[in-house]
Amino acid sequence: MSSSQDLLTAPIAPTLSKMTKQVLFGMVMLMSFNLIDTFFIGLLGTEPLAAISFTFPVTFTVISLAIGLGIGTSAIIAKANGSGNVSEAKNDGQGALIMGIVLVIILASTMYLYTDEIFQALGAGDKTLPLIREYMDIWYIGSVFLMLPMIGNAILRASGDAKTPSMLMAGTGLINAVLDPILIFGFGPIPAMGIAGAAIASVTSWAVGLVVIIYVLAIKRGLIATHLIRLGELVEISRKILKIGLPAAGANMLTPIAMAILTAMIAVHGNAAVAGFGVGSRIESIASMVVLALSMTLPPFISQNYGANQWQRVSDAYKQVIKFVMIWQFAVYVLLVIVAHYIALAFSKDDPEVLNIIKLFIYTLPLGYGLQGIIILTNSSFNALHKPMQALVLSVIRLFVFYLPFAYLGSEWFGLPGLFIGCLIGNVFTAMISYQWFTRTLGSALTAEHNNDRQADASAVEPK
Template identity: 35%
Template structure:
């Protein structure tokens, strides 16, 4: 069995570190670019920053679909690779990319037609709505590139290679960083496009990254090939994708939906708080970047070990990651707390925005350790083929705890009361998820294997 990256045999800590480090560099570059993007847009004024903040939940809906399909793709591919079923892996990835393209094309068409009513419903005012319209028209056209790129990169990671996707996304972030000021402010020969310039910079960066990712999948990894459109094979593979992708995508969609509800609450209380919350969400992704990198490594690690029948090694890797996440995020909170006011002043000169964002930075990261436990455990449940349990955990966290507590907090303490509800929720769920993880049993063996008929049908379908 090919174990080039040591997922099945090397020391667990070393494997996760070696896989997570390139992920960390790539994700840090991406989110750093996103923060710089936010910084440039904030120079256009509070209205522009608020407008982009409104678009963030919608953008994450598309990313959530990519994460859902990507999770299903990575889970199944890593198990097939771990079991040595390369032919089946190729047909599975092709069918996953096909489904991704069809779904996103439909959503883009609906999204373009629904821009004004959707963001009006979310609480956008007359100043923000035209800016949102200008930004989202271009963003929707580039969304298929992003989602196909994310799913394709999960295919690369399933082989144990986390370095290539990290480089791809880092290059995309650098391109976006270079183009942002040129197109937003009209530097040199470039026209001043303001918020539209930010969207065009994003489109160009995703196009380049998508092209490079496709090249690696087809020519370097040889894990993606053109297949005949065999109904039997596609139906079987889409069914396997759906088992993980539907609840995984829905789980990830819950976060932007909840954020959208919180934004609507804030919009009716204080427009400056909307801008602060939008910047805070971007900061949160940066503060959790190490956890995101580790999560991307855990999926192929757990999947390949389960596929090879090494159940104890898979669980040991998960528990090691949970303990590391709690300690790391707790220690990271110390410098975050003491730099809160300075960071807030980077994003705005509006005293109201600075006050809300500073409070966000001081309070929410206190519970990022427990939140990291929730993120890691939910991801591992997908690898264990228990996506519904993962979905239920997120539903409880967001809709049974977070939003009700946020509404009570807003009523009793205004914007700050609402923000306090978020770390309280994450602490409760983090404790619950660690207890559940420690009691997690081996998966049903029926979920770990693919029968010979499926392998033969996929082999017959290759061009």
């Protein structure tokens, strides 16, 4: 049985569980290797570490585009697979890769030409700017090697294969971690290249990942067309992907904007509050890993069954995942509360104020991570149903109608505890809207499906 058929016929819970565990493995490995990468750069000193910190908004822009294209690619290919249009899925895969090359070259070239202006606007000083240039000039060249494996992984997940992308993430992360100390500090005949060495290590690992992913897609699995598609087909495929991918990329970029505004609100309460919130944000990224993994595995499942008009499986999968996330995240919350004091001590032994703020964060915000999971999974499910504007609107509602306004009001009325509670309340309202909106969408689709079945049955019994 092919992995594509698994998403259409296999039991829902075991299938999603297996795929999610595979994605989690890759995420954990990649996060671990990224920490190693930051550690080695930190050994170069404060200036190189600051230079890397300045690059985040720019690199995140390219990565957001890649994520958006991956979401669009996964949605259209999974739907084609679910509909049984294998040749269309293969053409879509090749088109997605070609479009990715063109877009990343345009974006990276534009950023390269205006590097100084961009980073000066971000606040980089004269000492930091040469280091940023040293790193980013290489990063821009290698960004195509970053973009294509991300799109390739989306193609694999759209076919029901979550294991290969996970292994690829882990493998490229390992290559990067091994090359970092060699290229940064030098080894034998290899000279020390400093921050440029870190960039070369990343680009090299991405290039290896690109070779592997193209081999898997084109030769081993046959998931992309090996003949060159026509220009007209490429334009149509690009239109389909961008219709979903651009709103998805935009929604992805709203989060750091909202977090910057929230950080400014928190800064009013002092440096200890900012430090405590920074620690809390790192805790959140770890505590929400299962939700993030599900946001990569649920959409291909939904898209394939959408393509096959199996709306009941779409509904069952969504509701089962939501139920699981609420139970799982509540268990995570209980565990965090039990070990809150020890987590706070690990990050701040010498400052009682920071320690108390970390504990306040843990007691408050993780209580809403299950609700936040509903929002994230509903957002990705709308994209999977080729409804990207609903997903974008949902992100805007969450961040700028509820999350930030309630945080501001809570801060004004009750200080920092009120701010955290305001964020929690914002998630409550958005989760309610998310669930009701998506279940209504599913209800309409199920009603239409039942009506079509009844009409088909009536036609079958009509006398000839």
